[in-house]
Amino acid sequence: MKTHIYSSLELPQSIVAIGAFDGVHRGHQTVIRQAVQRGRKLKVPSVVFTFDPPPRVFFQGARMLTTVDEKLAKIEKLGAKHAVVARFDKVYAGRSAYEFIDCLAKLNPVEIMVGGDFRFGKDRIGDICLLEKYFKVRVTQPVCCSEGSIISSSRIRQLISEGEIHISNSLLGWPAGK
Ligand SMILES: Cc1cc2nc3c(=O)[nH]c(=O)nc-3n(C[C@H](O)[C@H](O)[C@H](O)COP(=O)(O)O)c2cc1C
Numbered sequence: 001m002k003t004h005i006y007s008s009l010e011l012p013q014s015i016v017a018i019g020a021f022d023g024v025h026r027g028h029q030t031v032i033r034q035a036v037q038r039g040r041k042l043k044v045p046s047v048v049f050t051f052d053p054p055p056r057v058f059f060q061g062a063r064m065l066t067t068v069d070e071k072l073a074k075i076e077k078l079g080a081k082h083a084v085v086a087r088f089d090k091v092y093a094g095r096s097a098y099e100f101i102d103c104l105a106k107l108n109p110v111e112i113m114v115g116g117d118f119r120f121g122k123d124r125i126g127d128i129c130l131l132e133k134y135f136k137v138r139v140t141q142p143v144c145c146s147e148g149s150i151i152s153s154s155r156i157r158q159l160i161s162e163g164e165i166h167i168s169n170s171l172l173g174w175p176a177g178k
């Protein structure tokens with residue numbers, strides 16, 4: 001996998017998965033695997049576009065589940081050809097949804113994979129509806145845990161703070177320590 005940390009990437013074609021992907025939990029894995037599989041099928045490089053730190057860590061001081069290096073190692077294991085890491089700081093967070101669309105356009109995405117709640121741009125103005133005006137978007141169905149609730153980094157953070165390490169590891173879906 002080629003990593004593009006704090007730098008941009010231009011490609012003639014790509015399949016892109018976007019998100020904070022903190023922890024690279026089972027829901028994230030599904031989004032990324034779909035991009036990888038689609039890329040292999042269409043013979044187009046798969047790109048995981050992510051942020052460091054995760055926006056929720058930047059804005060809310062949330063506990064970070066994976067360092068950027070741990071996150072990249074997991075993304076590589078899932079088979080992505082490229083990972084783009086945007087430095088998420090005050091300037092970046094102030095960029096409009098349209099500026100982010102311009103940045104994605106440099107990757108010439110054939111398809112973009114996101115979950116249904118994906119938002120982007122200053123004040124989270126951009127949504128899937130806006131993204132679909134510019135790109136072909138595939139929305140991944142929510143991946144749930146055995147009790148039926150949607151897996152999220154926030155839920156995993158909560159479980160860790162409650163000492164529920166066994167459950168949090170099962171939602172992360174990686175062998176402990178990996
Ligand atoms: C250019 C840009 C600006 C953003 N600005 C904000 C913001 O002002 N407030 C906010 O809560 N999140 C902001 N975000 C973060 C998004 O809400 C979201 O967390 C990010 O796109 C990753 O998606 P995910 O949380 O579904 O993984 C911004 C994201 C991007 C790409």
Ligand SMILES: Nc1ncnc2c1ncn2[C@@H]1O[C@H](COP(=O)(O)OP(=O)(O)OP(=O)(O)O)[C@@H](O)[C@H]1O
Nearest residue numbers: 019020021027114115116118142143151152153154
């Ligand atoms: N359980 C899930 N099933 C399917 N897609 C998901 C799931 N969780 C997140 N995604 C998608 O994966 C991408 C990255 O999401 P993100 O990193 O915001 O995850 P999150 O777990 O919801 O995080 P947080 O709880 O911190 O908001 C987004 O496109 C999001 O919609």
